[in-house]
Amino acid sequence: MQPENITLTSPLQSRNDIRQLVNELLNAVTPFFKKDTSRVDLANFTAHYGQRVANMETFSRLLWGVTPLLAGGSEPEQFSFYLQAIKNGTNPQHADYWGEVAPYDQRIVEMTAYGLLLALAHETVLAHFNEQEKTNLWRWLKQSEDQAIPDNNWHFFPILVQVGFGLAGMETNPQALEKHFAAMEHYYLGAGWYSDGPGRPRDYYISMGFHFYGLIYAKLMAEIDPQRSAELRRRATLFAADFIHFFARNGAAIPFGRSLTYRFAQAAFWSAAAFAGLEIYSPGVIKGIVLRHLRWWMQQQPFDRDGVLSVGYSYPNLIMAEDYNAPGSPYWGLKTMLVLALGEDDAFWQAQELPLPELAAQHSIPQADQILVHQNDHLWMLTSGQLELNNFVNTEAKYCKFAYSSRYGFTVERGRYGLAHAAADSMLLLSEKDNYWRGRRDCTSVSTADGMIYSRWQPWHDVTIATWLLPLGDWQVRVHHISSARNLDTAEGGFSVPNRPQPLAAAGQACCQLTTSTDISAIFCLSPVPRHGERILTPPNSNLLFAERAAVPLLCGELTAGKSLLISAVWAGNPADFNARLCPQAIIRDDVVRLVTAHHQKCLTLTDLPEISV
Structure with a gap:
């Protein structure tokens, strides 16, 4: 049984349908907000980084739905809670301060959501912050610049923070940005493919990590950093011609690799392609991939009884989880909702949804x-x-x-x-x-x-x-x-x-x-x-x-x-x-x-x- 508060009767065909879905996904978590704190506590299991950071992760991943709503001209129902939680979490004097980060810290992962929030919705958000609160937010996010991190897709996290700083008028560190881009060049394989670090797999992190963030960068930094933005678009275009083969005509994607509990993040690349206006397939084809994928997931059993996304794949299943899967981890799937940052008049929403184009029966990808x-x-x-x-x-x-x-x-x-x-x-x-x-x-x-x-x-x-x-x-x-x-x-x-x-x-x-x-x-x-x-x-x-x-x-x-x-x-x-x-x-x-x-x-x-x- 799916929870009654998640809309399954909606055809998930229009921008309003997706906006309604995002609001319902966010509202299902509202009962778990801790009053007068910045914590969201969903369950009594945790990940290797402990319950306190896991609660911070849950809150932060909800922002992948909040930010597109704000960028698209609407607010979540609990907007005031999100604002206060960010203020508390970045205030060193507050009991709910999210803390100083350490090497390889999960909190660096979650900082990416704040980089995008600043990039797309800084005017709306920062209008509610005084100067000290802005400084606290900047200082807390600034920790990502030089901290030791895994040598993989994590390099994009401090990059997106720098993008947010720049577009919000905050002080940036260009050297940090260059350092992290240089690190990722060591595992670019050509033809649009990366490995997720030296000698590591070619899995969904290439799509929902490297290219998702790369296309956001290319869109937002096109005038500031045109040469790199053009190269990121070129690589994403090459990748798209391979990645389209990962999706079946009914909207399902092939389950493969780790972090499958992020579920519909499998299609996040296509949302970023629409956001960046990547001209590889028509808007109607990309729209079809995204919407069919979301519809397929709504036909599965990804929720607990209360409407909260569970850890699992097509049903709640801790057996398949990684040791970094906390109760709120699945909300990284909200990255696919980036298309809500596009207005109703955008080509993506105006286009008629189209099926997959004719594809070769067999498709080889030597790089992967x-x-x-x-x-x-x-x-x-x-x-x-x-x-x-x-x-x-x-x-x-x-x-x-x-x-x-x-x-x-x-x-x-x-x-x-x-x-x-x-x-x-x-x-x-x-x-x-x-x-x-x-x-x-x-x-x-x-x-x-x-x-x-x-x-x-x-x-x-x-x-x-x-x-x-x-x-x-x-x-x-x-x-x-x-x-x-x-x-x-x-x-x-x-x-x-x-x-x-x-x-x-x-x-x-x-x-x-x-x-x-x-x-x-x-x-x-x-x-x-x-x-x-x-x-x-x-x-x-x-x-x-x-x-x-x-x-x-x-x-x-x-x-x-x-x-x-x-x-x-x-x-x-x-x-x-x-x-x-x-x-x-x-x-x-x-x-x-x-x-x-x-x-x-x-x-x-x-x-x-x-x-x-x-």
Whole structure:
């Protein structure tokens, strides 16, 4: 059940619809405002930075909705509370002072919202501040300039503070701005892509971080810093041509990577593109992406009973959370509401909402080592070489699977013992005969070319696996060339499906197929190593898209020490679209594998792997 105070009857088609949604999201938090303080306390769990900072984070993230309202000419109902909370929080003499920041401090993250508030609504806000209160705000935000921060998207936080200072007529530090821009150049990959720090993933932080802030900068600083603004727009334009492939025609995006509890921040890039007037797609296309995405999210279960956004993905779920996810963290999703800063007469709001343009069925992104596949009613992504170096919870599940799906999501690990807990979907898991399972984590080599992704990985120091991932039409094919000094059990999973009702399973030699009235998920063995089909059920709340137990089709077998070849074909989608007779075939001759379907053919050569010293 969705909470009654969140509008689900609104078609979310007009500017007024979105304005109403933002007000309702903000008003749902109002009962949790602490009277005569600057704190918002939503729940009794917290993040690694403690409850006091978590409360400050909750308040600050609400500003991502407040600021577009103010910039667009309206005020939130609790405007006086927001003003007083900012005054109290930045006043060193007040009991609710937010405090002096330390290295790597979460409060530096939240300062970005105040930078945007000053940039877009300084006249409205500062009219209520006396000179001392303005100085307090400036001084508190100024702490972001030189404090040690992670070497990733955080560099944009002090930059946006400087933008706010400049546009509000406050003293700026140009050297700090230049320093942080220079730091981010070290992980610009070209073609519009960054990594989220040196050697780190290419995930939604590239869209909702780098390019979101970059486009805001480009819009607001176009006359002050025209050369850099033009370059940021150029990079965002290149990125947009790839990023559009992350969105399905029904508005869903592919769940992948960390911080998925920010939910509709997945589309924040497109709101920033509209805000900056980025001319990559027509206003109607961008409007369609944003509004369909918001409508899709309103059809999920992202709220608690009281209308507060929960930590989770399509339903409340602390199991999938990172250690920096506090009760108010999900309100970063309000970044997508930036389009409310555009007036009703803007081209974005005047345009007729349009569907996605015609897109290639397959789209490779070498800079991100990703291949996107647009199947009928199913958008999925192949990927390799992603690893979050901070080792946040469920890093392997969020980054290291072979595939991610807009329709079937993915499961997170609940334990290493037993396949049901080990998040086997879209993974090859291996066990040393003890029912403890491990799969791909770090890759020692990755390349994306010729419509396929190659990776080399080592689950043990003396087990090396070369994996090729390639789409053949709607089929996903995986080739694993394994050199092992150990005898191993193997389990390879296809896409998980909801266990509602329990799917009809057809499992036997060399295949497993799960069928419901709405879905089929199947995996077929194409290699000579004998494997048998098996179905497992995961614990509840394992899959990000559905809370009930997920069913996963598996291929299971044994490997003896030496070299082995495993090849599988995976399919998932509408039952009416499935035809097992179209399953790819593998023709193996010497070290060449030829993969063939009725309409596609691909050859790959198996590179000899190094000998293993036991």
